[in-house]
Amino acid sequence: MRLNTINPSPGSRKNSKRVGRGIGSGFGKTAGRGHKGLKSRSGGKVKAGFEGGQMPLQKRLPKFGFSSRIGRLTAQIRLGELNRVQGDVIDLEALRSAGLVSKSTERIRVFLSGEILKSVTTKGLVLTAGARRAVEEAGGKVED
Numbered sequence: 605m606r607l608n609t610i611n612p613s614p615g616s617r618k619n620s621k622r623v624g625r626g627i628g629s630g631f632g633k634t635a636g637r638g639h640k641g642l643k644s645r646s647g648g649k650v651k652a653g654f655e656g657g658q659m660p661l662q663k664r665l666p667k668f669g670f671s672s673r674i675g676r677l678t679a680q681i682r683l684g685e686l687n688r689v690q691g692d693v694i695d696l697e698a699l700r701s702a703g704l705v706s707k708s709t710e711r712i713r714v715f716l717s718g719e720i721l722k723s724v725t726t727k728g729l730v731l732t733a734g735a736r737r738a739v740e741e742a743g744g745k746v747e748d
Contacts, residue, residue, distance in 0.1 A: 677710040684718020
């Protein structure tokens with residue numbers, strides 16, 4: 605084998621489309637771009653994010669973030685953290701005094717994470733289905 609005899613495999617390299625070289629080439633006159641319109645012009649391409657005149661997504665979205673007003677007043681607590689509360693009745697005040705929620709909290713949601721080791725009565729708290737089951741299995745009660 606000599607360097608001057610090496611060729612690429614047949615069909616691996618395609619000849620480039622020679623546009624604008626006369627009617628006989630098949631790509632003369634309009635050079636395969638069709639007639640008129642944005643894509644037939646030089647430099648004719650749609651701007652990134654352009655949606656045909658519709659207000660684009662990047663302009664439809666809010667620019668300064670979003671903070672739920674309900675979420676600011678709601679706290680989520682693990683079930684295992686209820687063990688740190690003194691007393692048998694757990695309500696909003698008991699959780700505040702135990703330092704588990706802030707003063708601004710108005711709603712509390714307890715979800716199943718960890719385990720509760722004592723029987724307690726919860727008042728005014730929202731418990732997930734799993735947390736409710738765990739409290740009742742430990743001998744406690746859930747009061748809405």
